[in-house]
Amino acid sequence: MEICVLLDFGTQITRITQIYHDMNKGLPENFLERLTDIVGPSLFREIEKTFVERPTTFRVNIIKAKREDIVEHLNSNGFKIRQIPWYKDAFVLLNKTKRELCDLEIYEQGKIYVQSLASMIPPLVLDPQPGEKVLDLTAAPGSKTSQIAALMKQDGELVANDNNKIRFFKLKHNMEVLGVNAKLRMEHGADLCREYPEYFDRILLDAPCSAEARFIDGDPKTYGYWKEHKIKEMAYKQRQLLFSAWTALKPGGTLVYSTCTFAPEENEVQISRLIERNDDVEILDISAQGGPASGWKRLPAVKQWKNHQIHPEVVKKAMRIMPTKEIEGFFVCKIKKHP
Secondary structure: OHHHHHHHHHHHHHHHHHHHHHHOOOOOHHHHHHHHHHHOHHHHHHHHOOOOOOOOEEEEOOOOOOHHHHHHHHHHOOOOEEEEOOEEEEEEEOOOOHHHHHOOHHHHOOOEEEOOHHHHHHHHHHOOOOOEEEEEOOOOOOHHHHHHHHHOOOOEEEEEEOOOHHHHHHHHHHHHHHOOOOEEEOOOHHHHHHHOOOOEEEEEEEOOOOOHHHOOOOOHHHOOOOOHHHHHHHHHHHHHHHHHHHHHEEEEEEEEEEEOOOOHHHOHHHHHHHHHHOOOEEEEOOHHHOHHHHHOOEEOOOOEEOOEEOOHHHHHHOEEEOOOOOOOOEEEEEEEEOO
């Protein structure tokens, strides 16, 4: 009897160990299969190495401070930093922790802002100009809103919206700390856009997404929610927001659509559907414009996905940014509305 009990107990331990292993074995198998289909086996092996925790990166808030003064202050306090070649106001922290950076007075005063490098890309592509009317449709926590305000030199009309109450108040707090002048709204994106028919010169739709590019292998908090159903759920929301944003964009205006996910349903498919529904859509070639785009390594375009044929202009001109151990993967597309 005692032997049987020991065997049963041993079996239970084995099963518990197996369950624990299955729960912590890494990224979802179905996701890895999909990613292989999207980028191909060779690039998959390269990208697979980038699902790691990335270094702390930050941006100088030029609304409140000069870049040279911040660099001098950090150097004098023992912080080693490296400037990002494609964005002179962005830096990588090399020798200290994020907490140590955030404990500094310059952080508390809103003179610097901790932000991922990929998050800095959409405002640069949007290229807002002083005096324009600009909408950040899904704005919280305000990383891109504050960057847009700085690029506009706080000159013009900037509307920042988020319909989630908790996120909205985070947006509000950050805009106050960073000194951003913006009209803050807490509306469903479709409702807000109905108030502004053909009004904005530029719109940023950094769409809520399945966030696949932010997965960290071995950290289930970053991917435990993921299922293919999540992609379908997000794609529906994205389509609503994109079509609504298009109605609020004035003829001749520019819209930037971006996500931090690999799923074609949330990227190329969305833009292709916008083209199918509207005859005033022109996809702009980001890489042809030079500037920061010359510093981003581009992934091959997705030409077809399952039963979706991707529009040739999207294949040619939309950009998938190659992830590295410093920057997450990103999709960004710049779209002009014909007058």
